[in-house]
Amino acid sequence: MNSTLRSIPVTASLDDPFYYLRNFHFVLDWVAERYDDLLTDSEHEFIGIFTSLPRTSQALMARMVMRKGVHFRTSRLRYAEIGDPAPCVTSLAEAGLVTLDPELDTATLLPLVTVGELRQALGDTLAAAGVPGTASKKAMSETLLASDLEARCWSAWWPQAPDGLVKLEHEAWFERLRLMFFGNFRQDWSEFVLAELGIQRFESVPLSRESRAFAYREEVERYCQLQHLRERLDAGEAPERLHESLPAEPYANTWLDSRRERVAFRLAREAERQGDTGTAMAIYPDCRHPEARVRQLRVMERQGNYELAYQLASDALVSPRNEAEVQHLERLMPRLCRRLGRPLPARMNAGRSDAVDRLALTLPVTPSVEWGVATALHHDEAPVYYVENTLFGALFGLLCWDAIFAPLPGAFFHPFHTGPSDLYRGDFVARRESLFAECLGTLDVGTYRQRILDTYQAKKGIASPFVHWDAIDETLLEHALHCMPADHLRRCFERMLVDLKANRAGFPDLIQFWPCQQRYRLIEVKGPGDRLQDNQRRWLAFFQQHDMPAVVCHVTWQESDHA
């Protein structure tokens, strides 16, 4: 069906002083239309109440929703297009959307007042605790927090306050509104403005009326729960306690479950850092996070459980989860075998030839080693570019643009996608097999150069997970397409497609082109005290295996003349 919504303007013009309210309505309508069956009675009720409020009251509420926190000084609610906030606040309070003069605990109060105000409001209390009026806000705050003061309303904290305080209600609903619209918590209301200003441009993917991020209400709630656990971890709560609140059973929904695994892994990692290996080891064994088993092995090794570690490592070696795990096992196994006085398993001695070409350079000190080397090696006939992951990313992203942005069910569900939502899921490539085959097929037919350059022109500036437009230009692409054989590109793209998350990074810092000889080389720069990372080693090994020219350039600093 062709019921795409592209014809409807998404973002409100900034000429409209109430542009943000229109954007808020857009989201509200969008969610109401697509999630009608998932909304609660009180959420339906909110929509009815809100839309029947006066426009300025709606606007004031939208302003609050888009700001940080839920508590606002009325003196900080002045907006030219709204005028006097008092009547708006009153009608919002009558509608139950805000609370006037709410009760605040000490921790909530502190960010709402300045040092000077704190002195006025609580100078006596502080003085009694031995804190002078000249103390810093930090010192005052610590004293007040330690004083265990009773929560009270704003007007009781500071009866002489020149303004009032309001609390925005329905925080959980606004959180879910944003989540149901975007499908994540990373994006927020500013997307509308950035898009309207043209700072961010998004690929226009046909969206059906059925497109939505969540199929069931439980999924929304679980997503929120996981998010809150992560926030509490970041706020410093003990991983052990958070682990108790983390659902132990896997979710049926695989993408939601991988989020659960990620939170679990972060809990375990933080527990490890804090020395709580009990919590860590309660999580790792059942965790399917790509790094979980390596972490489990490291903990076992640290604890001296060499026999257990050996058993697990042997299993892992038979069916490794990924290449990074193999690299860890290759370093871990010899240590374990030494401890246990056992020989290395036979299969571990095979194929370890990391004789990557080396290049040594001594350079005057420069702010960045990479730029120093780039400058030193650059000739007019052999230009050097500092590209890191951006060149291969761009070539891949441009060649495979149509596969990446193909409107598969569930991949796109709002107008602000920088890429498909399932990009890093295990079945991403499989679901688009024929599409990627078509894109990579152009490498065999020879039309890939035109495809890449055409896409560059056609999509320039449109957000993509692989193309960083500021990092590339047409000259760079032309050099690359002229100097690099299609065969090399195909092999690299195939490796990227095997594991997009793991293999989209680790490319060498520099690339040098010899257009006259139709030749190139990749250069990974290493300053003193820097060493190859695992993902870099994997790419270098791959380049060598496929006869692609790559070197590691080790830099030492030149002694300065005057000492």
Next chain:
DNA sequence: GTTGGGATTG
């Protein structure tokens, strides 16, 4: 008095 890190804004 300046500066640096935020929140806010379009």
Next chain:
DNA sequence: GAATGTGTGTCTCAATCCCAACTT
């Protein structure tokens, strides 16, 4: 010297305002 773990900086959209720190 190798391996590991941890901390930092850089992307940031850019201009403005507020506020809490300081011979920065």
Next chain:
DNA sequence: TGACACACATTCAA
């Protein structure tokens, strides 16, 4: 608000 690469410290084994 992460992803990514690098810098730096610590530990351990020849």
